[in-house]
Amino acid sequence: MSQRSRVLPGFGLSLGFTVTYLTLIVLIPLAAVFIKSFGIGWDGLIEILTSERIIQSLKLSFSTALIAATINLLFGLLLAWCLVRYDFYGKKLVDALVDLPFALPTAVAGIALTSLYVPSGWIGQFLEPLGIQVAYTPIGITLALIFIGIPFVVRTVQPVLSDIEPELEEAASALGANRFQTIVKVILPILFPALLTGFALAFARGVGEYGSVIFIAGNQPFETEIAPLMIISRLEEYDYAGATTIAVVMLLISFIILFAINLLQAWLSRRSGRNAT
Numbered sequence: 298m299s300q301r302s303r304v305l306p307g308f309g310l311s312l313g314f315t316v317t318y319l320t321l322i323v324l325i326p327l328a329a330v331f332i333k334s335f336g337i338g339w340d341g342l343i344e345i346l347t348s349e350r351i352i353q354s355l356k357l358s359f360s361t362a363l364i365a366a367t368i369n370l371l372f373g374l375l376l377a378w379c380l381v382r383y384d385f386y387g388k389k390l391v392d393a394l395v396d397l398p399f400a401l402p403t404a405v406a407g408i409a410l411t412s413l414y415v416p417s418g419w420i421g422q423f424l425e426p427l428g429i430q431v432a433y434t435p436i437g438i439t440l441a442l443i444f445i446g447i448p449f450v451v452r453t454v455q456p457v458l459s460d461i462e463p464e465l466e467e468a469a470s471a472l473g474a475n476r477f478q479t480i481v482k483v484i485l486p487i488l489f490p491a492l493l494t495g496f497a498l499a500f501a502r503g504v505g506e507y508g509s510v511i512f513i514a515g516n517q518p519f520e521t522e523i524a525p526l527m528i529i530s531r532l533e534e535y536d537y538a539g540a541t542t543i544a545v546v547m548l549l550i551s552f553i554i555l556f557a558i559n560l561l562q563a564w565l566s567r568r569s570g571r572n573a574t
Contacts, residue, residue, distance in 0.1 A: 327548070334545045337538035345542050350518055351527055358524040359550065361435055362503030365442035369499045370492060373450025380451070381458045395452070398445045403508030410441055411513045433515030438523065441509045446499030453495035454488060461487055486565075493562045497555055504551055 337345070345351055379385075380392055398406065414421045414431035421432060431437045461484065469479045507525040514521040524547055531540035 330541050330544055330548070333538060334542040335538075337542050341539065342542060345539065345546070350522070351524070351543060353519050354522045354524045354527050355546065355550070357435060357438070357522070358504055358547070359554075361438045361442055361523075362500050362506075365439050365446055365503050366496050366500035368439075368443055369446045369450045370496050373447055373495060373499075374454055374488070374492065376447070377451045377454040377458055381455060395448050398448050403445065403506065404512070406444055407441060407509035407512035410437070410444065410509070414440070414513065432513055433517065433521060435521060437513040437515075438510050438521065441513050442499075442503040442506060445506060445509055446503050449498035449502060450492070450495035453498065454491045457488055457491040490562050490566050493558055493565070497558045501551060501555060504547065 334342075376395065380388065380395075411418075411432055413419050414424070414437060416422065416425040416430070416432075418432070421430075424431060429436075431440060465483060466479050469483045474482065505525060507523070507529070510523055511526060514523060514526075516522050516526055524543060528540045528543050531537075531543065
């Protein structure tokens with residue numbers, strides 16, 4: 298039996314280069330982080346894992362990242378839908394603005410959001426009489442993470458949505474499905490893997506975000522102090538082992554969450570493939 302021809306020959310060479318590249322760029326730096334964290338010893342590890350301040354900062358980082366990614370999941374889908382399915386004046390401008398958080402320095406975004414939402418800011422001055430404070434609260438942190446995470450969802454969902462033919466919706470309508478049934482049973486199953494990917498990317502970016510958050514967070518211990526700031530604080534104290542240990546804890550939690558999302562995505566892809574056959 299002859300081997301199936303490939304468009305690009307040299308599988309062994311390509312695979313070897315890929316593995317080598319990932320090892321140098323990803324695996325070795327991550328291994329160095331784990332090895333460096335071992336220098337803190339068991340006593341230092343227990344101190345970090347039982348520190349109320351560090352635990353609270355981890356809770357804040359992961360909870361705000363999850364909330365922001367969930368909000369981006371909804372509004373990113375709506376924005377991608379409008380960009381793909383409708384033609385309107387200024388569409389190209391809106392499409393270009395989606396990528397702005399990619400190009401804008403995160404520190405600039407943090408300063409801009411802070412100046413807008415402080416009690417004397419353009420938006421904060423209207424929220425203050427209502428008793429709503431955004432700057433220097435977890436709400437402000439979530440807002441900053443929504444700002445930097447929205448492009449991940451839009452740019453992940455947009456090409457998949459573009460590939461869905463409008464005739465598919467027309468066929469569902471012709472078979473008696475209403476709009477809600479068409480969205481739930483036809484559109485969303487196709488988009489769900491892409492939505493999960495966008496959610497995972499936005500969440501991963503939000504967990505490690507530093508520049509746009511520290512300005513609007515206020516960095517109040519036990520209230521608005523994020524985990525990346527705790528790492529920076531340990532580094533400024535030359536406690537490299539402590540900083541890497543906090544990073545390892547964040548890495549393990551993020552890996553578990555992202556691995557679960559990838560398993561769900563793979564299961565949904567297999568299920569949709571079986572349904573298609």
